[in-house]
Amino acid sequence: MSQSLSAFSQSNEELACFPFGVGHADEGVCLLVRMGPYRILLDCGIEDISPLLTSGKPPADLVLCSHAHSDHAKGLLALHQAFPKLPIYASDVTSQLLPLNWSDRESEIPQFCQALSWRSPVEFQDGLCAELFPSGHLPGAAAILLTYTGLYRSYTILYTGDFFLSNSRLVEGLPIDALRTVEPDVLIIEGSYGTARHPHRRQQENQLAERINRAIAQQDSVLLPVPNLGLGQELLMLLRSHHLFTGRDLDIWVDQTVAGGCDAYLEILPNLPASVQNFARHQSLFWDERVRPRVRRLDPEQASTTGKSPSIILTPQTVDLSQYCQPDSKSWLVLIPQQPRYSVNPDFSHLPPEISKRTQIETYLLAQHSDGLGTTQLIHNLRPKHVIFIHGSPTYLADLTSLDELQNRYHLHSPGAGTLVELPIGETFVQPAAPAETNYEGELTELETLVTITLPNTIATDPRWQNFGDTGLIEARWQGEELVLRGLSQRELMTQRSNARVPIDLECCGNCLYMRSQRCWNPASPLYGFKVTPEGYCPVFEPAPPEAKKDEGGRGSKGAREEEN
Template sequence: MIDSNPSHFFSCYPYGVGHDIEGVCLLVWMGKYRILLDCGLRDISELLESSDPPADFVFCSHAHTDHAGGLLALHRHFPQMPIYGSEATARLLPLNWPEEKEISSFCQILPWRSPISLFENLQIQLFPAGHLPGAAAIILSCHTPQRDYTLIYTGDFFLSNSRLVEGLSVESLRGSSPDVLIIEGSYGTARHPRRRQLEQKLMSKIDTALSMGHSVLLPVPRMGLAQEILLLLRSHHQFTGRDVNVWVSESVAATCDSYLELLPLLPDSVQNFASHQPLFWDEQVLPRVRRLPETGVEAIAEFPCVLLVDRAELWQHYCIPQGGTWVVLFAEYPGRTAMPHPELLENSPDIHLETYLLSEHSDGRNTAQLIHNIRPQHVLLVHGSSTYLTDLIALEELHNRYKLHSPATGTLLELPVGDRFIQPSVPVPVPHEGEIVELEDSIRIILPHALMQTSHWQTFADTGLLEARWQGNELVLRGLSQRELLSQSSRPIQAVTECCATCHHQFRQRCFNRQSPLYGFKVTLQGCCPVFEQKPREE
């Protein structure tokens, strides 16, 4: 089916690329081998057109429905076709089919960081990808008499540490220089604050609502974000010891129970927390985390409270009058409308809708960083709105150095590779001299007109607004795009100086963050490190 010419060693046929609500399912050819990367399709009929299995094996990157929802039906139709994944993924997969009473284990477990030969000349190696317990990125290596060919698939990845998952280590993939990299681009070119800042903002929203006597409802996906928020409420300094009840609906609670069974596979910090107090269910230590009674929210006697429910449920049913005013917090997702239409609340004056961002994927800056560290020949961008992926492809720093593709569902993409791919040299930036004029109430920076002749100027001057921040002793200027201004229209734009002076772990000019390379040393207030954490604002 695929040309035997070595230049056509790789091909990809996408059954689904993760646009909007579409699941991810990619059929990849590496020479004579066929590999199905994930199967998040709702309808797998196209995979069943032949009586033979569509692939030699399936790799499941993680247990979210948009990557794994079609696996059970696929396995039942082709039980002889192997399905591989990490141990945590294999144990979380049954949560995608709650209506099934018993599901036999059909996912074969592969170890972390150990090359495994699946066939005579094909090896697979798994690396933790962040994002969700068990989520994995893989390196596929195929040996031929001519040379070795390599493909990397990240699945959904997150470079930052979250509460229950350690982030993808760039070091594990640095310099691997594969022929093909398949990587997600969920957030396009958007840039987000650090994870700890986003957590702090969410906790402040919940804190404000409770302080005003309002109950808080969070419709969340039952796997991943729900457990992150629960552990955040259990461990964040604004809620530790606070006399408040946190209620959890049954579908979310069932996933929490599965997480408890995974405890030995979770990070050491989580295991340490669980050795001192329960991870989720606790009637003794405040705040109390409880399962919602079978009789429903009407059985709750004390308000205000915090309530986490499955986003697939009708959240309006939970906002009962006994709870007083309700603040409903919806998670923001890239390329999607976070909140329901306001018309739904015309007859509900005691319900207020708000949004929050608690990112589960890497933003555009970190996506580009990972690509630069991996140094591939071809880059396939999947999992995101077509607009966001197009924005990534348009980045000059990427399209000048790599062969970029945004594959379309149902269209075969051939990926010719050479015996050797020489990365273009990175252009050396030409410095421009300017002047600084200090005025009474402002500073004027005068730059030469020659800057306008470069290809970067149009993007830099798009809105005429700038963001300035210190990076060591250098002042960095960055133009603000229209998208950023629209996303920030509901709040003032504030510059956050990420330095020791504003770090939560700096006390009397010494660093007390055990994760920091500066731990125990005296620091300058202008210093900074990779594990900066914003100091909470004083009330």
């Protein structure tokens, strides 16, 4: 990285970008851009800021923070402590939310971030200006427009940070109309969801509300692990205002960490949408024990008692399920948000059997970022010369840079951390080579009773194949004139079939002596140790006695004893 940073310093291009972090997997976002003689640091979401300290002097002339999420902001405090005179700017709301990233050190956090107003250009240095536009996603989140007026021409860079075009419960979407005339030289844009397409936001909310409603109707409690800022508050507003829950005799418990984010939202209430402010005039935005459903703070000592009657609990993402799933509590539904930048959802297979047999774990989509259609829509409206994709898995970003509609119009880049990107502006620039082809040609065969689709085995070299082909089962649906395929995961398959009644005379895993916690525990079986479906079968099937089926819903006791021993 040091050599690339040195190349950044020696480059003669008026515009260049050097990423210290681009948001791959757990990596934060931190981008150093040059405009003429100036260096600007966009976000500092990296845990280790040592690469910013190598020269012994500030890495930039100023720092601009797009929003308060930790993957964009957690390194700012350390950067300020290293260089107290380095100016750091953000929107007014972001400057108020930033301290939540260091809540465990609240007493020692200085007020180091200077607030900027919306849509008011500020000149920081001679010829260098910045202007903030709301970007959706999170209260205070900003798209940052940088302008440098040089000797011969002006240059512009637009950095979206994390953006969302749709309105959510607590944040209005990015206003495309306000940016349509910008036409920046460089657009730095997130691609969290790649080319994926999502249902309408309201449809996502209704699907989630209906799933929670079904769980409560079945006398299950619902556990929602969420970040302390953003999604948790969105879920609370959804639960308090959705027709399936308004007026319902139900308790919603909020862990103290998530509650800290709620309190911060109350401090910025005048900056929230008018509809939210109107809601708050008639009842409390979050904390209310009179209006149903009741929303209450959850003290640690109350965790073990919350599951005795159906309720909803919002907890931190690192929650230990065992503190809620006590022996005397009822069944639980754990709903985990789909993470667009990660290929694998959290694994709960290590849970003790007495917890796992009463706990159902599912994922849901309540997007906080724009999908592929929204991403390309914004690009086409802005018509930049260069597009730099960040904040997504490398495979998702490669999907975007492979799109013909983008390849034919813009200079596309998807750098990794430590990779210098020079951004020449002129007619002689050559489009970087397109990523490896991601389309696969196959054959379709239509038989009397089924249709087969054959694809080349090169498709299995993509890192996403492991998840897609996990169970060997797929689901197909029409999307206009296109047929979309998706793999069914083990967890989803188990969820779909967990309530299916298996005939008691069928020789299958659901009736086998050795099936327990959705796994086979027969050492003689080729499926030993693997998750199996109730309808599965192997040659060493042994029927479970009726009492074992009654006790464990068709899962055998012999395997249980062997596992425990």
